[in-house]
Amino acid sequence: QVQLVESGGGLVQAGGSLRLSCAASGSIFSISQMAWYRQAPGMQRELVAAISSGGSTNYADSVKGRFTISRDNAKNTVYLQMNSLKPEDTLVYYCYAVIMTSSGRSYQYWGQGTQVTVSS
DSSP states (O other), X not given: OOEEXXXXXXXXXXXXXXXXXXXXXXXXXXXXXXXXXXXXXXXXXXXEEEEOTTOOEEEOTTTTTTEEEEEEGGGTEEEEEEOSOOGGGOEEEEEEEEEEETTSOEEEEEOOOXXXXXXX
16 A cells, blocks of 8 residues: 655744655555645645656646745655745645556555644
8 A cells, every 4th residue: 555644744933934745655666746735624625736757846826936846756755845934824735646556557645634834
């Protein structure tokens, strides 16, 4: 079985920074897309940033210029560097990945979610 484990969430003052990490483990052959989503209670989960296996990135307009997504393919890990944090960034953040397992089939996986809280 493959699982995604997130870390790095917490409490920070407005204008501060946090770095989220998400490590995939298990019977992994390759990882194509990796992404970060976020969700408020009662709301739809929204895409924050995504990165392809080749390093191409996409960002939500609300985080462009402030957040940076990156990945370390050797470690099967994706990161989200969050700078200039705002109170509206206070949400639960979820890691997402499309992973081909050793069986040769690709599946979608979600992390457990990590809380980011930004105080004003």
